[in-house]
Amino acid sequence: MSKIILSTESGADLPEDLVNKHSVKVVPMHVIMDDKDYLDGSLPVQDIYDYYERTKKIPSTTATNVYEYQTFFTKIKAEFPNCVIIHIGYTSRASSSFQNALIAAEDFDNLFLIDALNVTGGLAAVVLHAVSLLKQEPKIKPEFLIEQIEKIVPKTRLAFVPGSLEFLKAGGRVSNMAYLGGALFKIKPRIELIEGKLISTKKYRGQMNVVAEKLIEDFLKEYKIDRKQLYFQYSIGLDDSIKTRMNDIAQKQGFNNITWIQAGAMISTHAGPGGFGIAGIEE
Incomplete structure (x- = not known):
């Protein structure tokens, strides 16, 4: 049976210890500050507040782009040949990130996308629920796992x-x-x-x-x-x-x-x- 890999964006704010413990793959979104593009997670949060104190402006944010998703999914597939990827994404109603993931996914087999319609702790709750389901039943069929995840999205x-x-x-x-x-x-x-x-x-x-x-x-x-x-x-x-x-x-x-x-x-x-x-x- 193919191994199931769960992935999401940095906008889920999953604590690093849980990411490592449950082997969730996380692709970064972007923060733009002082005309420099930073990957979310690569700079201390305090820098955001220091920047505001200095400029009275807040940084801008951008979605993960199509090329980054392609690279991200390719790396997972290389690490886990024949795996099934279930990507649980940041709400499509507040970012183009999910749409970009959909475009990137056209080049891959056994890659499924779920719009969590949520952000930060809400998105994390969906991802960690999926982790729990997979832990309870390691041999669960991907289509059944997807069905169970989609059921709790509106809840x-x-x-x-x-x-x-x-x-x-x-x-x-x-x-x-x-x-x-x-x-x-x-x-x-x-x-x-x-x-x-x-x-x-x-x-x-x-x-x-x-x-x-x-x-x-x-x-x-x-x-x-x-x-x-x-x-x-x-x-x-x-x-x-x-x-x-x-x-x-x-x-x-x-x-x-x-x-x-x-x-x-x-x-x-x-x-x-x-x-x-x-x-x-x-x-």
Whole structure:
């Protein structure tokens, strides 16, 4: 039976220890700063924030291109001859990355693509669910594994609160008036992935410690998340006391397996420092 290899993009923000432990292949997206193109994961996230402090601009981001996917898939095929690749991609509704993967895939046999319709911790949740299925049944047929992954894509939920409205304003994602009002009243938008699109669904008022509690409370009320696993996302700068508090709340809600995921450079250009998010799969 052919070996199944799982792959995804760096926008999943999979922790390196989990990538290595489960042999997930990750292709980098791009961050452009000071007219230089960096592969996501090749530069410290702090450089993103230092660049903003220096220039009051945020870096731009670009998708993995067709040639990079071709090279990526070719390398996997060379390492694992006759393997089956299942690539779980960053939402096609917010990036051209998945479309580029589709074009590249035309040159390969036994290569299957799944649009996760999610990003960062939501995408990671889908990938790690696939890892779990493969671990439980190593001889699973590729078509059945694909079917099981596709079933949980619409049940995977992600919600987060950016740490800085300055980053949203600098990136053109909020108007100056909305930024001034948000900053004045300490309002933070809740961003969710709805059918693959990033949409502001609610606004919270207060400091991040208060907002984080409201976010997790609302999220667990609105979605019947499977208690087997919960994912928290954060961008550097989130206070450790908030992390401790979120762990306590989640454990009291019956979550014993909690994975923290740090936003990489690409995601951090949109979230800003000190952001917090939560992801899980509905029962």
